[in-house]
Amino acid sequence: xxxxxxxxxxxxxxxxxxxxxxxxxxxxxxxxxxxxxxxxxxxxxxxxxxxxxxxxxxxxxxxxxxxxxxxxxxxxxxxxxxxxxxxxxxxxxxxxxxxxxxxxxxxxxxxx
Numbered sequence: 001x002x003x004x005x006x007x008x009x010x011x012x013x014x015x016x017x018x019x020x021x022x023x024x025x026x027x028x029x030x031x032x033x034x035x036x037x038x039x040x041x042x043x044x045x046x047x048x049x050x051x052x053x054x055x056x057x058x059x060x061x062x063x064x065x066x067x068x069x070x071x072x073x074x075x076x077x078x079x080x081x082x083x084x085x086x087x088x089x090x091x092x093x094x095x096x097x098x099x100x101x102x103x104x105x106x107x108x109x110x111x112x
Contacts, residue, residue, distance in 0.1 A: 057091035065112040068100060077102045 035043060064087060067080045081099040088096040100108040 057087060057095070060087040060090070061095075061112075068105070068108050068112045071100075071102075071105060074102055077105075
């Protein structure tokens with residue numbers, strides 16, 4: 001073996017003649033300083049945030065907030081509480097919230 005390591009993908013690209021023809025953005029440039037200071041998940045979060053991605057539970061949180069401010073009837077409260085149940089199932093446990101009561105709607109507006 002004449003190489004120090006195995007590069008299967010590199011070998012496949014080289015054999016197909018595509019290794020030097022692949023245009024890569026930023027090829028040959030050093031990685032950003034912050035990139036090596038963060039772990040993989042933190043890098044993913046930054047890239048996702050920069051791309052405008054919102055986790056599903058945050059979308060639900062915004063939707064519930066809008067519903068709470070528009071609520072006028074008991075029927076609205078039932079719909080909100082169903083959304084809160086769904087929200088509590090997908091959000092981090094520290095972010096979970098209690099169902100909304102019709103008579104404490106003003107307090108719910110402060111919370112949401």
